[in-house]
Amino acid sequence: MRRVIDQGDTIARKSIAxxxxxxxEWFGTLFHLLTSEQRRGLALELLSKxxxxxxxxxxxxxxxxxxSGGVCSIRLYExxxxxxxxxxxxTEGRIRSLCPHRFGExxxxxxxxxxxxxxxxxxxxxxxxxxxKPLPTIGGRASEGDADAARIMREIGKIDLILVHPSHExxxxxxxxxxxxxxxxxxxxEREFEGLSSSVDTLPFPFGRRRPDYRSSGPKRLMxxxxxxxxxxxxxxxxxxxVIDRSFFDSLSEMRFEKDKSNADIxxxxxxxxxxxxxxxxxxxxxxxxxxxxxEDAVAGLTGGVALTQSxxxxxxxxxxxxxxx
Numbered sequence: 001m002r003r004v005i006d007q008g009d010t011i012a013r014k015s016i017a018x019x020x021x022x023x024x025e026w027f028g029t030l031f032h033l034l035t036s037e038q039r040r041g042l043a044l045e046l047l048s049k050x051x052x053x054x055x056x057x058x059x060x061x062x063x064x065x066x067x068s069g070g071v072c073s074i075r076l077y078e079x080x081x082x083x084x085x086x087x088x089x090x091t092e093g094r095i096r097s098l099c100p101h102r103f104g105e106x107x108x109x110x111x112x113x114x115x116x117x118x119x120x121x122x123x124x125x126x127x128x129x130x131x132x133k134p135l136p137t138i139g140g141r142a143s144e145g146d147a148d149a150a151r152i153m154r155e156i157g158k159i160d161l162i163l164v165h166p167s168h169e170x171x172x173x174x175x176x177x178x179x180x181x182x183x184x185x186x187x188x189x190e191r192e193f194e195g196l197s198s199s200v201d202t203l204p205f206p207f208g209r210r211r212p213d214y215r216s217s218g219p220k221r222l223m224x225x226x227x228x229x230x231x232x233x234x235x236x237x238x239x240x241x242x243v244i245d246r247s248f249f250d251s252l253s254e255m256r257f258e259k260d261k262s263n264a265d266i267x268x269x270x271x272x273x274x275x276x277x278x279x280x281x282x283x284x285x286x287x288x289x290x291x292x293x294x295x296e297d298a299v300a301g302l303t304g305g306v307a308l309t310q311s312x313x314x315x316x317x318x319x320x321x322x323x324x325x326x
Contacts (some may be wrong), residue, residue, distance in 0.1 A: 004187060019088065021184070022206030024075035024095045024103075025283060028059040033232060033281045037201050043196035046070070061101040069189045073097045073273070073283075077206055085205045095273040095283055096212050096247045100160070100179040103243050103271060105285045110177075112287045113241045113269055114163055117175040117261075123163035132157035159229065163241075176233055179243045182221045186210030214251040218302040226266065226302075229297045234265045242298075246272045246288050253304025256297045261313055264292035295311070 001061075023031040026042065030158030032040075045054060046069060058065040059222025060072070073095045076088040087093050103109055114123035161177035168174075222242070230240050239261070249270045258264040268291040273283040293301070308316075 001307055018080070019076055019078045019083045020208075021074045021186075021210050021212065022077045023071050023073075025200075026070035027056045027065060027070040028072060029281050029315060030275065030283060032203050033278065036204075037200065039196045039199065041206075042070070043193040046193050047190070058101060060099075060103075060105040060285075061298065067099050069190055069193070072099050074101050074184060074210070074212065076315075077203075079205045080129060085201070085203045087113065089157060091246075092251075094245070094247045095183045098184065100181045102181065103179050103245075103285060108270055108273055108285050109243055109287060110161070110163065112290075113175065113177060113243075113267075114165075116269075116290060117239055117241060117267060118163060118173060120165050122165060122256060124168065125147050125162060126162040128160065129162050129172075129198040130157060130160045152255070162196065169204075175241055176229065176241050177241045177243065178222070178225055180217060180225075180231075180248070182212045182214060182217045182245070182248055183221075184210045185213040185216070190315050212247065214248060217248065223302045226295060226298055230265050230298075233271075234295075239294050241267045243269045243271065246270055252301040255293050255301035258292040258294065260294045263294070265295040266298050267291075268298075 019215070025031060026034065026039075056065045056070055057063070069217045075095050076093050077085060078088050079085050097103065109121065110125060111121050114120045160179045163175050163177060165171075167174035168207075187210050189208075191208035192206065196204065222244075226240065233240050249268065261267060270288045270291065271285050272288040274286050276281045
């Protein structure tokens with residue numbers, strides 16, 4: 001089965017003047033259902049000096065939103081020749097999560113993982129369990145290189161979630177869960193906040209240019225997590241579940257799937273987002289599909305890719321030269 005490589009980026013390159021990625025959900029609310037007054041108010045608040053002192057509830061994880069700027073996800077917007085703006089529908093316009101907490105809504109996905117891997121729809125949830133031991137230092141003091149390595153180990157040295165079967169007193173039956181949202185590259189979200197702070201448009205076209213960066217999110221972030229953890233976890237007779245959204249999964253290269261989970265190291269839980277009613281003003285997470293792979297096939301999917309043709313590559317060079325952004 002052929003995967004689409006960075007579909008959103010390809011779309012943006014083809015029509016960069018009329019299609020851009022912008023905010024899909026802001027502090028849990030669908031962006032296009034906010035009024036211009038609500039958008040201006042949020043933007044001015046985030047641009048103010050005391051923005052860090054103000055808090056907003058996160059409807060997906062419970063408690064306070066911990067993501068700077070409160071942007072949960074992005075999606076592709078388009079502007080027609082007459083200036084009308086709308087979000088792109090269909091697979092191209094899927095909501096793409098920027099925040100791992102976005103997948104935690106109502107424990108929907110946790111319940112699905114529990115059923116599939118542990119045989120229970122009410123697993124106990126243990127968060128951020130340490131997995132890697134601290135790196136040793138030389139002479140009791142870390143060098144600059146050691147410090148950098150230690151920082152990286154701290155970032156990937158914990159497992160996001162451990163799901164435990166409720167009957168853990170008899171036997172500790174558990175699975176590991178890694179949740180990976182997508183990073184984006186391009187203009188920072190502050191560019192949006194600055195534009196929105198004075199916008200009166202019913203639905204403003206994104207002010208900045210950005211795209212979901214699956215290369216940074218996959219090979220640079222998710223792959224090291226899996227390589228460091230999956231072998232030991234499977235050696236213990238346990239399994240790793242990976243949660244990503246559909247657009248992220250579609251960005252991966254071709255992978256070989258296992259028909260039976262007993263032959264697999266990793267269970268991929270692929271999610272999508274379904275928009276609710278106008279009164280609801282939210283999208284809701286749902287399980288799209290489950291796939292099983294071995295670790296080596298997952299690495300191939302995360303690192304593979306299809307090279308551009310020479311003419312496509314040189315078009316990119318000419319664009320850079322013409323824009324003088326080099």
